[in-house]
Amino acid sequence: MTDDGPSIVNDVAARRGRSGLERFVPKHIQDLIIMVIVSIGNVALMSAKIFVAYSTGSFSITTSAIESSADVFVSGTLMLQWLREKSNSLKSYPRGRNTEAATNIFISAVMLTLSVSSYLRSLERFVKNEVHLIVETHDVALVGANIVVKILFSFLCFTRRKSPRIWVLFKDQVVDIVANFVAFAALIISIKYFTTADLIGATLILIMIVFNWSTILWSSWNNSQGCAGTKKENAAILKILEENREFFVRYAGFLTFHTGDLILVEVYGDLMQTSRNELASLKEKITEIEHVAHVYFMNFDEAENLPLVEKDSGKNENLDGNDGKMTKNVTFEDYMELQPINSA
Numbered sequence: 001m002t003d004d005g006p007s008i009v010n011d012v013a014a015r016r017g018r019s020g021l022e023r024f025v026p027k028h029i030q031d032l033i034i035m036v037i038v039s040i041g042n043v044a045l046m047s048a049k050i051f052v053a054y055s056t057g058s059f060s061i062t063t064s065a066i067e068s069s070a071d072v073f074v075s076g077t078l079m080l081q082w083l084r085e086k087s088n089s090l091k092s093y094p095r096g097r098n099t100e101a102a103t104n105i106f107i108s109a110v111m112l113t114l115s116v117s118s119y120l121r122s123l124e125r126f127v128k129n130e131v132h133l134i135v136e137t138h139d140v141a142l143v144g145a146n147i148v149v150k151i152l153f154s155f156l157c158f159t160r161r162k163s164p165r166i167w168v169l170f171k172d173q174v175v176d177i178v179a180n181f182v183a184f185a186a187l188i189i190s191i192k193y194f195t196t197a198d199l200i201g202a203t204l205i206l207i208m209i210v211f212n213w214s215t216i217l218w219s220s221w222n223n224s225q226g227c228a229g230t231k232k233e234n235a236a237i238l239k240i241l242e243e244n245r246e247f248f249v250r251y252a253g254f255l256t257f258h259t260g261d262l263i264l265v266e267v268y269g270d271l272m273q274t275s276r277n278e279l280a281s282l283k284e285k286i287t288e289i290e291h292v293a294h295v296y297f298m299n300f301d302e303a304e305n306l307p308l309v310e311k312d313s314g315k316n317e318n319l320d321g322n323d324g325k326m327t328k329n330v331t332f333e334d335y336m337e338l339q340p341i342n343s344a
Contacts (some may be wrong), residue, residue: 003182005145008043010275013160024198026077027160027163028082028188030160031160031165031166032079032082033162034156034157034159034160034169034217035075035079035082035165035166035169036079036167037073037078037153037156038075038153038173039072039075039076039079041073041149041153042068042072042075043145043340045068045071045072045149045150045157046065046068046069046072047173048142048145048146049064049065049068049142049143050063050065051142052139052142052143053065053067053141055134055136056133056134056135056139056186056187057131057132057134057196058133058135058183058186058190058196059119059122059125059126059131059198059199059201059202060182060183060186060190060202061143061183061329062118062122062186062200062201063115063119063122063189063201063202063205063206063209064180064183064185064205065109065181065207066114066115066118066156066181067115067175067176068146068176068179068287069210070107070111070172070176070209070213071172071173071176072231073107073110073111074107074168074169074172075169075172077103077107078169079163081165082165083087087307088184103221104216104217104220105217105220105221107146107216107254108213108214108216108220109217111209111213112209112210112214112217115206115209115210115213116206116210119206122199122202126199126311127214130199131195131198133187133188133190133191133195133198135191135194140184140187140188143180143183143184143187144184146180146182147177147184150176150180151177152178152292153169153201154170154174154177156175157169157173158168158170162288162290164261164262164290164291164293175208175212177262178201178208179205179208179209180206182201182204182205183201183205185201186198186201186202186204187201188202188328194267211274216293217299229259229298233256233263233289233290233291233292234256234288237256237265237286237289237292239252240255240282240285240286240289241254241267241286243288244285245274246280247268247271247272247282247326248271248279249269249270249271249272249300250269250270250300251269251300252268252269252308252323253268253303253305253308254267254308255268255308262291262292262293262294264284264294264295265295265296266295266296266298267295267296267297267298268298268300268302268303268308269297269298269300270299270300270302273289279297282295283295326335
């Protein structure tokens with residue numbers, strides 16, 4: 001493959017194909033800006049909610065504050081993962097190694113432990129009749145402002161919803177908005193009508209936290225064991241590669257790996273002589289598939305004995321007319337046994 005620098009014609013064509021803000025700010029920079037804004041905002045909002053929880057003594061606000069701390073964990077972790085990824089060579093990072101699942105498991109365990117222990121403490125106070133709600137106007141205003149800012153953050157994240165990391169942030173903002181509404185309603189009802197509403201609100205928020213984080217814990221645990229892309233994802237990748245066979249002299253197949261929420265694709269084949277822009281356009285088509293993070297092009301000879309993703313026909317057919325052997329989806333353990341990877 002030749003390494004002709006990007007031509008002016010191709011560069012102009014590529015720019016015309018981009019939309020709006022993307023012409024001036026690359027997608028990955030947009031993601032970073034959103035993550036920084038949301039991370040800083042989450043710290044400020046969590047601090048405000050902790051202050052309200054302390055000054056009011058509200059069970060629901062306290063439980064909601066713990067849920068908000070999850071936002072800080074999530075946004076901060078996603079940003080650190082982004083920075084780590086950019087600081088490593090994309091040719092060797094992460095090459096099938098699971099980098100996010102272990103972090104997600106740790107955060108999930110911490111959040112579940114904190115939320116349950118805090119709720120049990122609130123329940124103990126309620127049973128002992130240690131409920132003393134003291135609510136001022138500024139407390140209500142802070143909770144209301146928290147909801148408004150979270151709604152703005154959710155709209156900001158929604159603008160980049162095709163990015164897996166920003167989509168995670170978006171869902172996190174939506175969950176916190178619901179938790180804030182429940183806490184706000186429980187606080188008002190407990191002041192106006194009956195104090196039991198505060199504990200009911202805390203219970204509802206706890207159920208939300210347990211449901212969301214137990215789901216993340218379970219999926220992250222599965223991903224930590226190593227797995228290939230789903231049938232839907234593999235089918236989408238296969239379709240693009242089949243439609244762009246002209247890029248390859250010989251084509252063997254591909255492998256997919258999860259790294260938590262994202263997918264890595266390794267395409268095995270000998271490439272035609274082509275420009276950097278043409279190869280980049282093929283990569284972009286594949287990375288536009290939901291959850292696909294990176295695409296690596298490997299030599300055809302490296303595919304020997306690898307259990308590549310199978311074609312619809314049940315065989316991998318090379319461009320020279322030779323049929324490949326029967327294949328199957330690869331697991332992380334299979335791949336490590338067949339071809340150990342040295343981390344960069």
